[in-house]
Amino acid sequence: IDPSHICISSGVTAVLDLFFFATCDPGDGCLIPAPYFPAFDNDMNIRNEVAPLPVQPKDTHTYIPTVAEMDAAVDEAAKRNVRARVLLITNPGNPLGTLYPEATLKLLLWAVRREMHVLSDEIYANSKFGYVAQNAVEEKLLSPEMVAEFVHTAYGMSKDFGMNGFRVGCLHTKNGDLLNLWQNMGMFAAVSNDTQHALAVMLQDDTFVDFYVEENKRRLKNSYNLLTSAFTSVKLNYMPACAAMFCWLDLRSLLTECTFEAERALWKEILEDCKVLLTPGEACHYAEPGFFRVCYASMPPEHLQVACTRLTSFVEKKRRKRKLSSA
Amino acid sequence: IDPSHICISSGVTAVLDLFFFATCDPGDGCLIPAPYFPAFDNDMNIRNEVAPLPVQPKDTHTYIPTVAEMDAAVDEAAKRNVRARVLLITNPGNPLGTLYPEATLKLLLWAVRREMHVLSDEIYANSKFGYVAQNAVEEKLLSPEMVAEFVHTAYGMSKDFGMNGFRVGCLHTKNGDLLNLWQNMGMFAAVSNDTQHALAVMLQDDTFVDFYVEENKRRLKNSYNLLTSAFTSVKLNYMPACAAMFCWLDLRSLLTECTFEAERALWKEILEDCKVLLTPGEACHYAEPGFFRVCYASMPPEHLQVACTRLTSFVEKKRRKRKLSSA
The missing domain is CATH 3.90.1150.10 (Aspartate Aminotransferase, domain 1)
Known part of the structure; x- marks a missing residue:
């Protein structure tokens, strides 16, 4: 991972706030497979006026919506003059505690082909304790250009490391506009240097991190x-x-x-x-x-x-x- | 000072961002006596679309605008369909290094009588080295209710204590709506607990603070x-x-x-x-x-x-x- 592709803000809440400001206009919508983390609504709606668009999957074995269900959600929103601009997934999932299997990343392809941004909230990425299939899919389905423009990942220290009080979240993206925006507007939710230093010391201690x-x-x-x-x-x-x-x-x-x-x-x-x-x-x-x-x-x-x-x-x-x- | 009247965010930049979001609509304006701190424009404009309205004082002895000059600035803005909602002053001033003398706080009265919010950026409050006249004026001119609703103070650790990397700013206000807003939206720019703890330890050390x-x-x-x-x-x-x-x-x-x-x-x-x-x-x-x-x-x-x-x-x-x- 190239460090210049990482934007840091005071928590994933702050990351989401800026991300939705950057990718949506007020009145736009964000697709989210249900069930989903209750606080997302507030994060996208209260300041940016982005409407959450829950997608209810019929398949209660995987809880992953089909392409037809996604299309139906987009059409349903369009009827209310809401344009779906973002697909938000959490992987591993909250509240399900599951991972998106490789086959279902066709959802990602579905979204990006519609020029929809995909934000994958991976705040539990280091808390996988069960069997996990290989998950590196992006490049197979999408061109590097499409990934760079439309596919973004959020991560934070609050869950895997139990450090929610530290208020450190980051966005990984190759999208030049987003990276530029963070250069300036990132100052509205910056992380203090002393916290950054403490985390850098901690994260550089491979023995501790691996053990933890x-x-x-x-x-x-x-x-x-x-x-x-x-x-x-x-x-x-x-x-x-x-x-x-x-x-x-x-x-x-x-x-x-x-x-x-x-x-x-x-x-x-x-x-x-x-x-x-x-x-x-x-x-x-x-x-x-x-x-x-x-x-x-x-x-x-x-x-x-x-x-x-x-x-x-x-x-x-x-x-x-x-x-x-x-x- | 009642601690429940203080809102904390990751730097005064973050405080200004939320303050302008709370008090203005996009397209509104903020009066600022010139010359003023260059970065204010960005803070109010880039996300909140609030237009800075510089007021040029003719009196270059004090650089304090007259009521007539303020009225003219409001009228001038109104011609461009910009409504002045906030008066922003810095006290002590940047770039002047001066303090607003008591007599000029009629500006405050002028603004509040027009139901304009007044934000006094007092980030240099502990860096007064010259002769300073008494400055406690609010209560004399304004009712406590008007002060509570319209008069707000920003402070941060970056200048007096040289701690700009620590990203700690606060707003002092008695306005219930602002206090409520910070309860929720303050999470978009929170200060990490470890930084808060370090500062609390430092600020409780009266001997150190007095010496410093x-x-x-x-x-x-x-x-x-x-x-x-x-x-x-x-x-x-x-x-x-x-x-x-x-x-x-x-x-x-x-x-x-x-x-x-x-x-x-x-x-x-x-x-x-x-x-x-x-x-x-x-x-x-x-x-x-x-x-x-x-x-x-x-x-x-x-x-x-x-x-x-x-x-x-x-x-x-x-x-x-x-x-x-x-x-």
Whole structure:
């Protein structure tokens, strides 16, 4: 990677803000496969007035939209006079904890052929703990010129290194206009020299970084296994993850009815009964009620175990009640 | 000062960016008494599309515009469909190195009565080395409600403490809308926790801060005296300063003609002949050619002495040449 292709700002939030300012006009739209990270809406909308355009994939095995679904989302937006200018993906995904497999990068080709910018938010890039297929695809499908103009990657220190307070995000791009824009407007969200120095010292310590990344993966995998074993023990379905710190849990069977009202009620019940805070699928803009994001990385395994026990007891209690009431 | 009235961003540049976003619509204007800091134009214009409206004061003794001059600037802007929404002053001033005397704070009253926001950039507030009259005026002229809504102060660590790489700026305001806005949009330009911690440790050390501020003033005053003695020795006029790190120098007598072309030529000649870099008045949006900002704080006195000797020799050489050619 050529260092001159990297722009640095005070967090990926700041990177997104400038990126959307640079690539969109107010009233334009950004396609995002759902479910997706709740805060993206704010990042693109509040200052830049860019509308999030969630794409709901029918394939709940991969959660990857088809080209037809993408086309339909573009057409639907166009009817409301919203022009889709950007495709935003997160890879590894939040809330899914999965990686885009190579075959699905046809989405990228689909977007770039329409002269749409593609931003891949790879903030969990060093937190891949499961099996990961080769992912170097760009050059095969696209000309280097198209990649340079339209394909961009965001990265930050907050997740892989647990350094969200450090406010360091970067954009990797070969697009000359974007690089020029950062030269000047990057000053509106610059990273302090002392933080840059501390990070440079840390990142140059290969022994530490290698150890940290491996140990982080090991612990994530342990926690993920602990969590999913608990889900399996009570026959709960979830999306198998291989990266990041999330698990996408299917609690549709516990809903009193198939509505977001019921989803919110269940979310509240779990919070009050188990003292476990999940993210409802509605907040992730997922169209079908009953799914929840479980974030499992911010606690030691023994605490996670307590949370799991509470959750599984809760599930069993709900099922017993339902059986009784239907008996 | 109530800490809840302070918003922090990554540098005063970032503070200005959000402030203008909050207070202006694209196409609005901001009044600024000239001469003024060259970078303000970029800060307000490039992202927020706010037009700088320089006000040229006739009174070159104080460089403070009269109410009539302010009114004229507002009317002139209105003719171009630009609405003046903000009055931006720097106090202490850049490039003048002076303070707004109490009497002139009627400008503030003038602005607030027109429901114009007033932003006072006080980034040199702790670099006052000359005689400074009492400056606490707001409450006398304005109601607390008007002050809370319309009067705001910017401060940063870059000048008084020489910490521009640290990217820490703040806005002091009692305006609830601005405070709310920063709660959310402040994340687009946040200051890293480690920088905040380092500064907190430093600023809590009263002994150090008191020593530093006093020593800084002492050295600024020494350098200022050294510089102005040199100017006096060759009978050059300058604006007497009492703060910051600038001196506004009148070199009109050296211009070949009263044009900005001649100003640029003289600037280039000084740069090449003396290896001394001044800021031409044109860059500070001053309407009359022949004035220059001298920044004297970034070098030890012995180097400043070298620069002064070169400058005074240059002035004498120019005068001799002129005498010869007119003889």
